[in-house]
Amino acid sequence: MSPARHEAGLPPAKAAFESFRSVHGRPPTGVWSAPGRVNLIGEHTDYNDGFVLPFALPHRLAAAASPRDDQVLTVSTLGSDSRLQEAAPVRIPDLRPGSVQGWGAYPAGVAWVLRDHGFDRGADLVLAGDVPTGAGLSSSHALECAVALALLGLAGLELDDPRTPDRMEIARWVQRVENDFVGAPTGLLDQTASLRCSESHVLFLDVRSGEAEQVPFDSAALGLRILVIDTRTKHSHSESGYGERRRGTERAAELLGLKALRDIPFDGLGPALDRLPAELRPLVRHVVTENQRVLDTVALLRADRLAEIGPLLDASHTSMRDDYRISTPELDLAVEVARETGALGARMTGGGFGGSAIALLPESAVAAAGQAVTAAYERSGWRAPRTFVAVPSGGAGRDL
Known part of the structure; x- marks a missing residue:
């Protein structure tokens, strides 16, 4: 399950920005987003160390974020009815698999994984997106990738920074969210596509080696x-x-x-x-x-x-x-x-x-x-x- 979609009006990034300002009374530090994906061919091969060929959709999930100093994570999502839904705030040091239920488990799981890599500062997040949910187009992975980039960004690490873990490593972190925190036995296809695809190309990925070619x-x-x-x-x-x-x-x-x-x-x-x-x-x-x-x-x-x-x-x-x-x-x-x-x-x-x-x-x-x-x-x-x-x-x- 993933949060409700923002289907009309502002683009996801702008919708997340404006909603954050409405909820918190101030603009966010930044907005990060990640796309859904379509897999052209190569299904159920990823968890068998095989080959996949996805491409990213123009539909995206955006995360507006600002840091907190109390190791608390708050998350709101903008629904298709333009109403905000809030997950219960969680303390990042207290996160454990099974400790958060529903759609809130996805952003909480990202914070849980990043905590193990030294990123445990709290954050306020507001999410908005137009990736169709329940359509097999990877809306949950788009959410997780956007939140991962947001939490890394709040720590001063953007994707073009050489200190930042590479996109394949972040994809493996997101896989841990799915497998170990949410409890879904997914492979590496979806999050890798969301992080590594490029415009006008399909991504030929060797899941075992991590080698990729933009075709x-x-x-x-x-x-x-x-x-x-x-x-x-x-x-x-x-x-x-x-x-x-x-x-x-x-x-x-x-x-x-x-x-x-x-x-x-x-x-x-x-x-x-x-x-x-x-x-x-x-x-x-x-x-x-x-x-x-x-x-x-x-x-x-x-x-x-x-x-x-x-x-x-x-x-x-x-x-x-x-x-x-x-x-x-x-x-x-x-x-x-x-x-x-x-x-x-x-x-x-x-x-x-x-x-x-x-x-x-x-x-x-x-x-x-x-x-x-x-x-x-x-x-x-x-x-x-x-x-x-x-x-x-x-x-x-x-x-x-």
């Missing part, structure tokens, strides 16, 4: 667009299902004597599957083939053949639907209808069990695809989806 992704120049289809559904078993699949891949790696499934070469998949129990084989098949699909997609993008990645997106969705079993009827329908209305390829994106799908479409087909998916949902008796065109945008940083 050009100018779909507009080719008359193509990425349409995001937020199904506005989240199934109740998502958290347990995510954990079950992660444990399954870890068990498979252990049975094979490997550090991670990343170590299975694509041409060695068959022999590896033969050594595993039947229930683990689909999980392993997805991870190994998905890693290869990322590599194949990057090769096409490097060769300026973006329009040819559609079949890889399609294959990714089939793998997640049939092997990893994390798709839903809503996601499958969105993908199917998008393809029928001109998509070169389409797939679900994110952790699954709800959330969003993406479709690579000619610009001329975007409106028709969105309308067709909405009509199909209406015929099925489902809530209307939310659609928007995703433009690769810049990563986290200081705004004001």
Whole structure:
């Protein structure tokens, strides 16, 4: 769960600034923000030491902040109704996993992790954002990254300062927030994308080594667009299902004597599957083939053949639907209808069990695809989806 969104009116950074001044009677020391993300391809490979290919959204979560001298953290968030919600103040020295519940656990978890690295000064925070929540677009990681940069900034450490931990190290801190404080078994994809993506590029990340390449992704120049289809559904078993699949891949790696499934070469998949129990084989098949699909997609993008990645997106969705079993009827329908209305390829994106799908479409087909998916949902008796065109945008940083 993440805080409510500020959907209308001021941009997130300005909204956070003005709300801070309203709440505290003074302007903040600064405002930092971080984007949500879309993963073009490479799903559930990050916690298997594999490859991912995300890009940042223009939608952001902003944190306006000023320091306190009493080691207390206060957090307010501006909701879509323009009303402020406040989390209970917490003393940073007293923070422990499980000590904060609800959306307030995310900023508190950041303070808890930074405390272990010598940053334990208190702060007043006011948050505002327009990253769609519950859409599988990483709103919670955007919050955590923005808060991490804000607390570091209050300590005099900005991202361009050589004394500041690098972006990959901050991403690992944010992973600790999710894994150890909030209790979500996430990998490194989301926070790394939020911190390291750049405008007009996708981020080719080797999760094991931390090596990254900014790969050009100018779909507009080719008359193509990425349409995001937020199904506005989240199934109740998502958290347990995510954990079950992660444990399954870890068990498979252990049975094979490997550090991670990343170590299975694509041409060695068959022999590896033969050594595993039947229930683990689909999980392993997805991870190994998905890693290869990322590599194949990057090769096409490097060769300026973006329009040819559609079949890889399609294959990714089939793998997640049939092997990893994390798709839903809503996601499958969105993908199917998008393809029928001109998509070169389409797939679900994110952790699954709800959330969003993406479709690579000619610009001329975007409106028709969105309308067709909405009509199909209406015929099925489902809530209307939310659609928007995703433009690769810049990563986290200081705004004001």
